[in-house]
Amino acid sequence: MNQRPPxxxxxxxxxxxxxxxxxxxxxxxxxLSVVGVEGAAKRLxxxxxxxxxxxxxxxxxxxGIVHVEFVKDPAPDLDLRMVDYRxxxxxxxxxxxxxxxxxxxxxxxxxxxxxxxxxxxxxxxxVVRLDELDPSVLLAEPTTAALAALAGxxxxxxxxxxxQAAKLITARTEPDRRLVLLDAAATLASIVLPRSTIxxxxxxxxMPVLIRDTPLGREWYEEGREEGRQEGRREGRREGRRxxxxxxxxxxxxxxxxxxxxxxxxxxxxxxxxxERLDRLDTATSLEQLAR
Numbered sequence: 695m696n697q698r699p700p701x702x703x704x705x706x707x708x709x710x711x712x713x714x715x716x717x718x719x720x721x722x723x724x725x726l727s728v729v730g731v732e733g734a735a736k737r738l739x740x741x742x743x744x745x746x747x748x749x750x751x752x753x754x755x756x757x758g759i760v761h762v763e764f765v766k767d768p769a770p771d772l773d774l775r776m777v778d779y780r781x782x783x784x785x786x787x788x789x790x791x792x793x794x795x796x797x798x799x800x801x802x803x804x805x806x807x808x809x810x811x812x813x814x815x816x817x818x819x820x821v822v823r824l825d826e827l828d829p830s831v832l833l834a835e836p837t838t839a840a841l842a843a844l845a846g847x848x849x850x851x852x853x854x855x856x857x858q859a860a861k862l863i864t865a866r867t868e869p870d871r872r873l874v875l876l877d878a879a880a881t882l883a884s885i886v887l888p889r890s891t892i893x894x895x896x897x898x899x900x901m902p903v904l905i906r907d908t909p910l911g912r913e914w915y916e917e918g919r920e921e922g923r924q925e926g927r928r929e930g931r932r933e934g935r936r937x938x939x940x941x942x943x944x945x946x947x948x949x950x951x952x953x954x955x956x957x958x959x960x961x962x963x964x965x966x967x968x969x970e971r972l973d974r975l976d977t978a979t980s981l982e983q984l985a986r
Contacts, residue, residue, distance in 0.1 A: 710799060710885065711750055713840075713878040714764045718751050720875060721837035726753060728838055729795040729822045731760050742782035749779055758791030759783060766799040766885060773808040777817045794819035799844055800885050801825050829855040836863045840875050843883035843895075853895040856883050860899035938964045942971065950981050959984050 717725045722735050731753075738752040738759070751762040761779060765772065776794060783792055796819060798804050806821040829845035832838040832855075839859035843852045856879065863875045876896075883892050943960035950956070959981060963971050978984045 709881055710766050711764055713881040714750065714797075714799075716874055716878045717837050717840055720871065721835065722753060724835045724837040725751075726755075726760060726762070728824075728827070728832070728841065729762055729797055729820065731755060731757075731793070731795075733757075735760065742779065742786070745782060747779070747782060752783075758793060759787050760793050760795070762795045762797055764797050764799060765802070765804055768802050772796070773805050773817075776819050777808050777815065780817055796821045798823045798825075799882065829858075833858055833862060836867050836871075836875055839863055840879035840882060843879070844886060849887060849891065852883070852886055853891050856880075856887070856892065856895040857898045860896050864899065935964055938971075942975070945975055946981070946984070949975075949978075953981055955981055955985055 714725075718737065722737055723733070726732075726735055733755055735753040735755045738754055740748045740750070740752045742749065749761055750764045751760075753760045753762075761783060763772075763776070763779075769775070776796070780792060780794060796804055796806070798821060801823075804821050804823075807816070807818040809816045824841055824844040825846045827845045829842045829847065829851075832842040832845055839862045842855040842859040845852070845855060847855065859879050860876060863872055863879065867875060880892055880896065883895075887895075939957075939960050942963050943956055946953075946956050946960060963974065963984070966974070974984060
């Protein structure tokens, strides 16, 4: 239940969890197959009994209750949380088998068990690492294809997997579902790939217009526009200061003639408020007075 990108502009909310939950909504059986749970399954309410605690994914299968947590960043208390989740689940399902899984979204260490210091409480769960999976397995279905960039490989191989995923999703889904899955795929790929690589990979899937139509694509587009506006304002301020320096140097040169100190004095005077700078230029009788 981790929430933030590893670098770059932070996106609000648990975006990676949300992307994973989109995949669970799209095809629960396909997503559960990634952690090794096969067969029919029904999504359950993730709010645990007698609390407002929510797990990432909860489902009922013929074999029992399946609980899955999605983990992107190291969490020192994950083991205790898994124990707590199990106890709370047991309150509502006293005789039903419960299977717990942690689906690891990037290369971090995650424990698969907990044992209390006095040995009186122990709990285990299955850890599934996406970076240890074969991307070709994930590329079998549109839902799991959204995870393909997180499978093992070099950055180039991951970018290629994202392109293949985008092509598969585009070819095998209707427009509304397509945009949702493409957005999830791009969001999840940003865990391991820079934005420029993601954009290039999606463009190679011949769908640059489609990705702009997704929520993530629109966010990137707006961020780019805002960054452009900010850079324009910064450049405007820089150009404005350069103009002040040039004008100040001209006034100094006309008043005191050429001098090797003149440019440095003009630079310092340009940092002053306009009224103070003009007052100093008006009252100064020598460059020495301005240089002090």
